[in-house]
Amino acid sequence: MSSEVHSYEIGPIRPPSEGQDLSLLLRVTRNCPWNKCEFCPVYKGSTFEYRSVSEVKEDIDKACLVKEEIKETSWKLGYGGRVNSAVIQTIVQSNHAYEGDIRAKESLINMANFMLAGERTAFLQDANTLIMRTPELLEVITYLRQSFPQIQRITSYARSKTCQKKSLSELSELREAGLSRLHVGLESGCDEVLAEVKKGVQAEEHIQGGRKVVEAGISLSEYVMPGLGGRRWTEKHALETARVLNLINPDYIRLRSLIISPFILLYQRFNAGEFEELSEDEIVEEIGLFLENLDCSSYLTSDHIANLLPEIEGQLPSDKKRMLDIISHYRSLSVKERLKFRLERRLRSYLSILNLDGKLREKVDEALNSVEQGSEEAEKKVDEVIHALRHPFV
Ligand code: SF4
Structure with missing residues (x-):
């Protein structure tokens, strides 16, 4: 049998925490409006697109239809509306239209995961949803909550510069409408590093944007990139990043160590000998210096595969010593033990x-x-x- 399949658009990435929480993924804008950061391969070659509210609402309607199909199939198979792999397999196998339709399969799997997790969290993609005009973003969030009333948390990515440009009342309105958390790529608090990697923002803008989000009552998750300053700026990168975060005091600080590969623009400077990459041990040292200088009450996590020591995780300031002890323990290993x-x-x-x-x-x-x-x-x-x-x- 082959009949029309329903699907909604899903962007390329979401933060690791949204993957664990099995969030509904909804592409509100496409790609990145800045797209110049030298360490970031995600949207290179793609142009930013502002989606209209009606287009996004259509996607939300389609997400509802995908959910309905899952529920109906589950009832027909005798599972009482519950989601399981037999339900998903039956849907895919009974309709040839799914063959080769990656988007339809992605939507189906995303919806199944979202339902399994109790339909509690949604993530608005792509790189800087906050750039949407506030009344339009409010309309999207309100419609999403009406369509999926069990949603308790709506989160998104945003750039510091955009956070800084929104007024406090706009951010507060978004929080009241249901925007619960923003994930911001701080990367560094060191102006030299920010300029070199073309982050398009200065430390002061990070501070102002971050503080405004916190003041509006939106949970804030700031991403830091150990190693981004290379050997030249490692100390200043650690110290300035800690200083900026102390002034913002976000709810979360997430470490994501730099990985140099041919897929990023920074590779050209690295290849030309203009950027000296830190070794993994030097990155651990840098994280130690950063951590020693953190004086805030954020939750620090290393929840990315790029980090060597995911154990560096805990609540500041109470877990600071334990986290520093992990670093000291690593440093106390012999060269052979560390290599192993x-x-x-x-x-x-x-x-x-x-x-x-x-x-x-x-x-x-x-x-x-x-x-x-x-x-x-x-x-x-x-x-x-x-x-x-x-x-x-x-
Ligand atoms: S703003 Fe974010 S998504 Fe855009 S290029 Fe920079 S790191 Fe990548």
Whole structure:
């Protein structure tokens, strides 16, 4: 049988926390209106598009239809409206229109996950939803809540500059309408680093934008990128980022260490020898300095695969010492122990049957065999294999 399938548009990324919470993903704008950051590959080659309110509302209506189809099928199969894999398989297998329709399958899976999690959270995509004119964004949020009344939390990405440009009353109105949290890419509080990587914002704008979001009562999650200043700015990057965050005092600080790959613009400067990449150990040092200088009450988390030490997580200031102890413990390991730890951890995080081709297998074996030596040569091999393994995750 082949009949029309319903689907709604889903953008390329969402924060890790929204993945864990199985949020409904709704693409309110497309791509990034700035799109110049040298470390970010996500929207390069794509142009920003402002979607009309009616178009977004149509997508919300379609999301409702996807939900209805899941429920109806579940009742027909005797599952009483509950979602499970048999329901999803039956929907896909009974309608040929799903074949090759990636968007329809994505919508179906996203809706199934959202329903399984109790329909509690939604994430508005893409990179800077807050850029939408406030009355229009208010209309979208209100319609979304009317359509899915169980939603308790609506979150989105935003740029500091946009947060700074919105008035406090606009942000407060958005919070009252249901916008619960904004995820902002702070990356650094150091003006030199921000300018070099073309972040398009200065530390002072980060502070003003962030403080306004906090004052409006919207939960704020700020992303920091250890390693972004390279060797040249590592100390200032750590100190200034801590200073800026102390002044903002966001609810969450999320670490996402820099990964250099050919897919980012920064690679050109790196390749030309103009950007000196920090080693993983130097990034740990930098995080230590940053953490020592944090004086706020945020929750710090390392919830990204790019970070070597996901254990650096806790409530500030009470968990600060415990987190610093983790760093000290890592630093106290011998060179050999650190190499072994890094290799094992990265293999666990990055290695998949999909990227283990013949050449990579050889590199992994070589690194595993050399690690016992704890030599500079062994370190080089471990670094090489980690670089090769993580390319698919950039
Ligand atoms: S603003 Fe965000 S999404 Fe846009 S280029 Fe910069 S990091 Fe990427």
